[in-house]
Amino acid sequence: MSDHPPAAVVHARGHRRRRLSIIWAIPLVTALLGAWLVWHTLDDRGPQITISFQTAEGLVANQSKVRHKDVEMGTVERVALSPKLNRVIVTIRMNKEATPLLTEKTRFWVVKPRFFAGSVSGLETILSGAYIELRPSPDEAPEQREFTGLEDPPVLQADVPGTEYRLKAKRIGSISLGSPIFFRDQQVGEVLGWDVSEMAESVDIHAFVRAPFDQYVRDATRFWNASGLSVELGAQGIQVQLESIRALILGGIAFDTPPEGLTAGRSPPRQEFTLHPNKDSADAALYLRSPPLLAVFRGSVAGLAKGAQVRMRGLKIGEVDAVNLEYDASQDSVVAVARFFIEPSRISNMVFPDEMDIEGRLSGLIQRGLRVKLESGSLLTGSKVLTFDLFPGSEPAKLTTRHDTLVVPVLESGGDLMASASGLMDKLAGIPFEEIGRNLNETLAGTNALANDPDLKQVAALLKTALASTQSFIQNLNKGIEPVTQKLPAIATNLDNAIKRTDRLIASIETGYGSNSQLNRDANRLMVQLADAARSIRVLADLLSRHPEALIRGRTSQGQ
Numbered sequence: 371m372s373d374h375p376p377a378a379v380v381h382a383r384g385h386r387r388r389r390l391s392i393i394w395a396i397p398l399v400t401a402l403l404g405a406w407l408v409w410h411t412l413d414d415r416g417p418q419i420t421i422s423f424q425t426a427e428g429l430v431a432n433q434s435k436v437r438h439k440d441v442e443m444g445t446v447e448r449v450a451l452s453p454k455l456n457r458v459i460v461t462i463r464m465n466k467e468a469t470p471l472l473t474e475k476t477r478f479w480v481v482k483p484r485f486f487a488g489s490v491s492g493l494e495t496i497l498s499g500a501y502i503e504l505r506p507s508p509d510e511a512p513e514q515r516e517f518t519g520l521e522d523p524p525v526l527q528a529d530v531p532g533t534e535y536r537l538k539a540k541r542i543g544s545i546s547l548g549s550p551i552f553f554r555d556q557q558v559g560e561v562l563g564w565d566v567s568e569m570a571e572s573v574d575i576h577a578f579v580r581a582p583f584d585q586y587v588r589d590a591t592r593f594w595n596a597s598g599l600s601v602e603l604g605a606q607g608i609q610v611q612l613e614s615i616r617a618l619i620l621g622g623i624a625f626d627t628p629p630e631g632l633t634a635g636r637s638p639p640r641q642e643f644t645l646h647p648n649k650d651s652a653d654a655a656l657y658l659r660s661p662p663l664l665a666v667f668r669g670s671v672a673g674l675a676k677g678a679q680v681r682m683r684g685l686k687i688g689e690v691d692a693v694n695l696e697y698d699a700s701q702d703s704v705v706a707v708a709r710f711f712i713e714p715s716r717i718s719n720m721v722f723p724d725e726m727d728i729e730g731r732l733s734g735l736i737q738r739g740l741r742v743k744l745e746s747g748s749l750l751t752g753s754k755v756l757t758f759d760l761f762p763g764s765e766p767a768k769l770t771t772r773h774d775t776l777v778v779p780v781l782e783s784g785g786d787l788m789a790s791a792s793g794l795m796d797k798l799a800g801i802p803f804e805e806i807g808r809n810l811n812e813t814l815a816g817t818n819a820l821a822n823d824p825d826l827k828q829v830a831a832l833l834k835t836a837l838a839s840t841q842s843f844i845q846n847l848n849k850g851i852e853p854v855t856q857k858l859p860a861i862a863t864n865l866d867n868a869i870k871r872t873d874r875l876i877a878s879i880e881t882g883y884g885s886n887s888q889l890n891r892d893a894n895r896l897m898v899q900l901a902d903a904a905r906s907i908r909v910l911a912d913l914l915s916r917h918p919e920a921l922i923r924g925r926t927s928q929g930q
Contacts (some may be wrong), residue, residue, distance in 0.1 A: 416444065416464035421478050421502070423519045426458040428482050428500025436462055436478075438504040443468040446502070460519075462502070472514060475507030479520035522547070525560050525578075532559065533584040535637065537575040537593050537623070539645035544597040544621035551577055552596060552624040558583035561623065575645060577623060590631025593645050594652035597621035624649070628656065654689065657713035661728060662691065664709055664777045665742040665756065666698075671706040673754035674744065680710050680756045688712035690756060707772070708742075710756060729776060732769050739764045741781035 426449045428434070436444035444464035452459050464472065482500040495501065505524065525548045539545075542564060551559035559579040579587055623645065646652040671693060680688030692709040732740070739760045747755040758778070767779035 416466045416468050417472065417515060418447075419444075419462050419464055419472060419515045419517065421460045421462065421517045421519045422452060422457045423460060423480065424457060424521055426460065428480060428495070429460060429502070430499070434499065434501055436464065436468075436502045436504055437481075438468075438471070438506070443471075443504055460502075468504070471504065471506040473507060473511035474514040475509060475511045476514070476517065477505045477507075477520055477524060478502055478517055479523045481523070484522075525562050530578075530580060532578055532580040533587065533637075533639050534562065534576055534578045535587065536640055536642045537577050537645040538642055539573050539575060539595075540647075542573050542575070543595055543647075545575060545595070545623065546621055549597075549621045549623060551579060552622060553579075553583050553586060553626070556583075574642075575623075579625075585636055586627055586632070587625065587637045587641075588627050588631050588634045589637060589641075590634065591625055591627045591637065591643065592652040592655055593623055593625040593643050594649050595621070595645060595647055596624040596649075626652075654713065657715045659711045659713055660688075662709055662711060662775055664707055664772050664775050665780050666772070666777060667706040667708065667744060667780055668701075668703070669782070671708065671744060671754065673746070673752045674706075674708060674756070675753070678747065678753065678755050680712055680758050682717075682757070682759050685716075687714070687716050687758065688756075708756065709775075710758075712758060729769065732776060732778070735760070736767055736769050736779060738762075740778065741767075742778045743781040 423429075429446055429449055431446055431449050434446040435442050436446070442465070444462045446460055447463050448461040450459050450461075451457075479502070480500055481503045482495050502519075503523070508529070545561055545564070547561060547563060549561040550557045551561065559577060562576040562578050564573050564575045577593070644655070646655060674690065674693055676690055676692055678690040679686045680690065688711050690708055690710045694707050694709075695704055696707050697703075698705045739762045741759070741761045741764055743757040743759070743761070744754055745757050747753040761781055764779075764781055769779075770777045
């Protein structure tokens, strides 16, 4: 045996490389995917904007959307009150593609069910909920991130072709947002809004006319208020004019261009026009007006008001502009002064003098009988009109001035219908109806007493008896005549036969002894022979009277 211990066996171990487990790829891919999603979200994320509204009705954070043409452009993130607690601030995160649309001319409003500008909109939000509509401006403008929302949607979308004009009116009347604009009874535009001018002297209405109808708006175009109903009582009866039911509810505006005005070029955008109160006023704007004239009335002018017609030969040639009361110091009395205009261009082929020569022309016409006369315009309404015409035989008068305005002499109206009616009523009031009534009562009382008189009743009874007797006599007479009446047909037949026989007899006599009968011809020859015999006897008698011896001696040559 060996004393050495056994040698240690050394085992060499090789170095093993640690490999990464595949399980670690899952969180790595998840992290990369998350980072990409975060980057994509941040890259696709648009700017944050704020919009202030009066109320937040229908808007819900993280739910309500911002849309443009039904395309989602953003989401409401927060709805809160403003620092002054008077408005609502809505914070919205917009999409990246909405960034170019956010300018200072961009408009926002809440879409919800509503009745606005004559139409119902937003019914689709009953199920989906309210949302904010975005309307960008086609014009370039600086970027903006804070906006004030519209409480009502705009009447017109920005991409509708057309032209906007300004209409100046004394008052807005029944015109409202979305009121229709008519041309030849067609709706061609809408009212976009209005502005009150300085010191509220007038109202500027923004009227939009769609293409291609805006090409008919020229410098001579006339606009008028076509709201409501127009009722006119004239010679043709009652005439009612209505543009449309929508114009009756919302108000409306109409316009027209005379044929001679179409030769001018189109009116530029935002050109100013006058909005006339009605169509008659718009038509009158075509005529040139004369300088103002005055008519001074000493008596009552009840029924005469601004807008009353000035007529010549029964047709309108002007209009009353104002009627006022003034103190006349020369007469120490109060007079009614009517200020009016005439439109001489309503008279064809008439050349009216200019303002410098009008005084001379009117003076000549007044010498020929030109006067102003107050007459009734309607018996139903009691309205009055002014007649501006020549009245030959009028008392001499002169053209005067009052406050630097020409005064036309007035012809007192003696034939006024209302005055005549008033005079008739005065005459009727003077009739003693009470006394007439008493006399009638007395007459009726006497008649009643006479009717109840016993003697009159007795006379009536006697008359009744006499009438009964007369009736009985007539009945008996009818009974006696009845047999004779029954024989009348036979008698008539016999008479007819007798007449026929008489006719035949007369015809026979005419044949035998008429002018063309044989007897008549023989008698005519006999008369001729008798005439010859008479002439012969007359010759013989004459011969014997001269030669009586001829009876003895016979006819000699001397007696021939």
